[in-house]
Amino acid sequence: MIHARGLKRSFKTKEGVVEAVRGLDLDVAEGELVAFLGPNGAGKSTSVRMLTTLLPPTEGAASVAGHDVLRDANAVRRRIGYVGQGAGAGGYNKLRDELLTQGAAQRMSKADSARRADELIGMLELTGLEKRTGMSLSGGQKRRVDIALGLMHSPKVLFLDEPSTGLDPHSRANLWEHILRLRKSTGMTIFLTTHYLDEADSMAERVMIMDNGLVIANDTPERLKANLAGDRITIDADNSLVAAELAANLPEAREISRDGARVGVTVKGGEAVLPEFIRALDQRGARVLAANVRRPTLDDVFLGLTGRSLRETAA
Numbered sequence: 001m002i003h004a005r006g007l008k009r010s011f012k013t014k015e016g017v018v019e020a021v022r023g024l025d026l027d028v029a030e031g032e033l034v035a036f037l038g039p040n041g042a043g044k045s046t047s048v049r050m051l052t053t054l055l056p057p058t059e060g061a062a063s064v065a066g067h068d069v070l071r072d073a074n075a076v077r078r079r080i081g082y083v084g085q086g087a088g089a090g091g092y093n094k095l096r097d098e099l100l101t102q103g104a105a106q107r108m109s110k111a112d113s114a115r116r117a118d119e120l121i122g123m124l125e126l127t128g129l130e131k132r133t134g135m136s137l138s139g140g141q142k143r144r145v146d147i148a149l150g151l152m153h154s155p156k157v158l159f160l161d162e163p164s165t166g167l168d169p170h171s172r173a174n175l176w177e178h179i180l181r182l183r184k185s186t187g188m189t190i191f192l193t194t195h196y197l198d199e200a201d202s203m204a205e206r207v208m209i210m211d212n213g214l215v216i217a218n219d220t221p222e223r224l225k226a227n228l229a230g231d232r233i234t235i236d237a238d239n240s241l242v243a244a245e246l247a248a249n250l251p252e253a254r255e256i257s258r259d260g261a262r263v264g265v266t267v268k269g270g271e272a273v274l275p276e277f278i279r280a281l282d283q284r285g286a287r288v289l290a291a292n293v294r295r296p297t298l299d300d301v302f303l304g305l306t307g308r309s310l311r312e313t314a315a
């Protein structure tokens, strides 16, 4: 549904040339929900703007819903919905009128527009707010109107650029429920950008981590965490020297640390390795006082890849 090869975009600025996207290869299948995760300035929005025909690439090629973004931009536009950062809703127009205007802009008939507007108002739980102006809505409601605006023409692919930025945690969770429900009922392909780790982790089937204009990892959140970060085992033992020695012998053990009675080690499949580790300690006569396995986060993945924390970078 979305394909890109060697997509690049640079900007000339007073300070010199900024290489915002330095070679993007991308394949998103129909019905997939894929997230671009990365710190500010990684090139996420620039990539999405190229895929949505808003910005011509400096180099490379891309097609969306079967049409080339450069040669066939209008055909792409008809088949996609795009909800940008800080998009549309928020003005003096009434919510339902806003949707009808969008329908007209998409050259839909009045009857089709009205039907679709009412359908989306129901789907996105905006019922009762039809006559409210954009500016009177809450942040979460505005974002849902933005999404409804992007969906008026029943696109095959929906691009969401940081859909939940600026929302409180409750509104974010609520927005996500709506997005997931929409996807379930329509089977739409959804491509989004985010710098919220938990959002990418729990919602996306596939996460592409972007940094400095390049995709540095591309897989399911589970596989990224298992392969690139690993589980962190910590153990308190009455003989931490023996514990550290045994930790080093665990399969694919790395990042072994010792601090007083506490020994830490990163392994794959921590839950299976921990009992093995405890048995080995037992056989050597070392007593385990406490044990813990911490599952990695996508931040651990980013840290492992770049040496920086995405959480700190985002903050």
Ligand SMILES: Nc1ncnc2c1ncn2[C@@H]1O[C@H](COP(=O)(O)OP(=O)(O)OP(=O)(O)O)[C@@H](O)[C@H]1O
Residues within 6 Å of the ligand: 011, 012, 013, 018, 019, 020, 021, 038, 039, 040, 041, 042, 043, 044, 045, 046, 047, 195
């Ligand atoms: N029109 C422009 N002119 C000059 N530089 C630009 C322009 N648009 C983007 N950039 C630069 O390109 C780089 C990538 O920006 P982009 O907005 O794609 O990042 P992002 O990952 O979406 O970040 P954010 O999470 O902050 O939205 C940044 O260094 C940015 O300053």
